[in-house]
Amino acid sequence: MTFAPERITDLYPTRGATEVASPRQDPVVWSAPGAPGPISAGHLADYERDGFLAVDQLITPEEVTLYRGELERLISDPEMLADERSIVEPKSREIRTVFEVHKISQIFAGLVSDPRVVGRARQILGSDVYVHQSRINVKPGFGASGFYWHSDFETWHAEDGLPNMRTVSVSIALTENYDTNGGLMIMPGSHKKFLGCAGATPKDNYKKSLQMQDAGTPSDEALTEFADAHGIRLFTGKAGSATWFDCNCMHGSGDNITPYPRSNVFIVFNSVENTAVEPFAAPVRRPDFLGARDFTPVR
Helix, strand or coil: CCCCCCCCCCCCCCCECCCEEEECCCCCCCCCCCCCCCCCHHHHHHHHHHCEEEECCCCCHHHHHHHHHHHHHHHCCHHHHHCCCEEECCCCCCEEEEECHHHHCHHHHHHHCCHHHHHHHHHHHCCCEEEEEEEEEEECCCCECCEEEEEHHHHHHHHHCCCCCCEEEEEEECCCECCCCCCEEECCCHHHEEEECECCCCCCCHHHHCCCCECECCCHHHHHHHHHHHCCEECCECCCCEEEEECCCEEEECCECCCCCEEEEEEEEEECCCCCCCCCCCCCCCCCCCCCCCCCCCC
């Protein structure tokens, strides 16, 4: 006797005929009240309310130098330029992003398993975690393009098959983030509502979306409503600072037309109790370097 595979209820329909906003069905902080961890109870409450948590200095200046040197080594490596895990800037044809850096580099693998980093992820998600995605981002001066407004979870649910909002990202600054060089913008509180976007997902959508988002992009009308309701927060900070943010935050970044580069390392932790299934709104899975299928907990 054979059995059909168990179907998982789609709590967050998206990529349909119309754009639909619906309340979040999942907790924001998954750990029990008073659970031990590096985040204070007050800051954890702020994270639950706003969807993000800024840390003025997560890593030391000496560590910034180490990680920035490793970033420079990777983006200047001719082999990385030809690697499918590297995304190039359309105008300059220089590397702007390298994915799966925790597997490419032992130095970045060490950062992923650092208690200051993975400890916060475990505390927020209330379980062991694995890396759903990692990358280094390079936004050089004089014209590096930004990323349009979006919810990461919308893509990870639609195209990677993450069932629930039990995923957290951390962006660690390796250069200073000014208010002028294309920094991260988040709409505080936007994580409490899911915006299901309109339009079907093209096959191999990731090849286009990694350079310019199309499928999964909110409408101007929806973004205006979100911005009017929540406002917009722009993150600045010294190299070594970090921003933790919920997977469903509406966020984006502008172009960098200043002389001052902006580079960061970006790590996405997912709960081992929220492992990926088949995509909810895409014809095929994205490659593993975008949405991991190795669910081994970070130790």
